[in-house]
Amino acid sequence: MYRRLPVYLLLDTSESMAGEPLDRVEAGVATMVNSLKRNPYALDTVHMCVITFDAKARVVTPLTDIGNVKPPILSIKPGTSLGAALDLLGQSIEKNLVKNTAETKGDYKPLVFILTDGQPTDDWTSAVSKLKNVTPHVATIYGIGCGDEVDFETLSKIADVCFHVKDLNSDGIGKLFVWLTASVQSNSKSPDQKVSLEKTIPLEKGMELVESPPAFSGQKSRLFIHIFCRNTKKPYMVIYRLIPELGQYFSDQALPLPDDFFSDGAKKSSPINEEQLLNVPPCPFCQSEGFAKCGFCKNLFCVDSDSSDSVITCPACETKLSPSESGGSINIDGSAG
Numbered sequence: 069m070y071r072r073l074p075v076y077l078l079l080d081t082s083e084s085m086a087g088e089p090l091d092r093v094e095a096g097v098a099t100m101v102n103s104l105k106r107n108p109y110a111l112d113t114v115h116m117c118v119i120t121f122d123a124k125a126r127v128v129t130p131l132t133d134i135g136n137v138k139p140p141i142l143s144i145k146p147g148t149s150l151g152a153a154l155d156l157l158g159q160s161i162e163k164n165l166v167k168n169t170a171e172t173k174g175d176y177k178p179l180v181f182i183l184t185d186g187q188p189t190d191d192w193t194s195a196v197s198k199l200k201n202v203t204p205h206v207a208t209i210y211g212i213g214c215g216d217e218v219d220f221e222t223l224s225k226i227a228d229v230c231f232h233v234k235d236l237n238s239d240g241i242g243k244l245f246v247w248l249t250a251s252v253q254s255n256s257k258s259p260d261q262k263v264s265l266e267k268t269i270p271l272e273k274g275m276e277l278v279e280s281p282p283a284f285s286g287q288k289s290r291l292f293i294h295i296f297c298r299n300t301k302k303p304y305m306v307i308y309r310l311i312p313e314l315g316q317y318f319s320d321q322a323l324p325l326p327d328d329f330f331s332d333g334a335k336k337s338s339p340i341n342e343e344q345l346l347n348v349p350p351c352p353f354c355q356s357e358g359f360a361k362c363g364f365c366k367n368l369f370c371v372d373s374d375s376s377d378s379v380i381t382c383p384a385c386e387t388k389l390s391p392s393e394s395g396g397s398i399n400i401d402g403s404a405g
């Protein structure tokens with residue numbers, strides 16, 4: 069019987085990954101899978117499992133030999149349920165891993181790569197202690213934090229080795245997947261070696277080893293606001309960035325959201341005053357240049373600032389609102405991603 073090298077990818081699909089970062093990760097996984105399929109060593113040993121985490125954690129690709137892995141399509145949801153993803157990882161390892169016996173050698177030690185750009189929003193501590201205490205040293209876990217809002221304090225408690233990929237928007241993620249692919253290829257050639265990957269495969273430009281994780285400040289430099297288009301009823305998201313000198317948020321990005329974005333619920337909101345927002349980017353569906361808040365369902369929806377409608381129908385709850393029941397510069401529930 070041949071021995072397998074299980075490779076687990078745990079991917080953050082929370083809303084803070086929306087837009088280019090998620091596209092890059094999706095393309096990166098596809099390139100990685102296709103390269104591994106062409107590598108004879110990898111083809112012989114690598115089995116891959118992909119787990120995503122946002123409002124929930126899901127196994128999008130169960131542990132499958134690399135030759136039969138179809139690169140997954142990723143979509144975003146609010147929330148960062150890393151604890152739930154670690155639970156799924158533990159369950160898969162427990163269920164699928166072939167252990168050493170007196171007669172045969174079992175699977176090689178799995179490689180686990182966790183990719184995140186933020187902070188877990190669920191309880192991860194019990195999942196970690198289950199993973200680490202019940203089955204010690206069962207896998208080598210690499211924590212990869214992308215961007216400038218990563219909680220490395222937490223990630224370093226979960227992972228054996230942590231990396232920082234500073235650039236979330238340009239080719240930082242592409243380079244990361246080049247490194248991941250090379251690492252898995254090298255490990256599939258000699259899966260028994262005890263040397264850690266970062267010591268065998270030179271890090272790509274933009275990647276950095278995190279040796280002493282900094283304490284997490286909790287500072288949110290970005291803010292995510294969900295809005296419903298009044299004309300199409302479709303949801304979109306405005307991504308605001310803090311301008312520290314002003315203490316106000318600016319946005320140049322309004323992104324359409326998938327129709328099922330709210331289906332798993334779990335909105336993590338932190339109130340923000342509308343006066344903290346420097347601008348309102350146009351609705352990506354109808355180009356309206358403002359938004360109002362429904363007095364009933366509290367959802368936001370796009371409106372034209374020069375609209376003279378006497379009655380407005382809320383696209384989220386269908387309530388007919390008079391102008392006094394919508395708008396109003398009160399607290400908007402933004403989400404922390």
Ligand SMILES: [Zn+2]
Binds near residue numbers: 370
């Ligand atoms: Zn609109």
Ligand SMILES: [Zn+2]
Binds near residue numbers: 366367382383386387
């Ligand atoms: Zn409403």
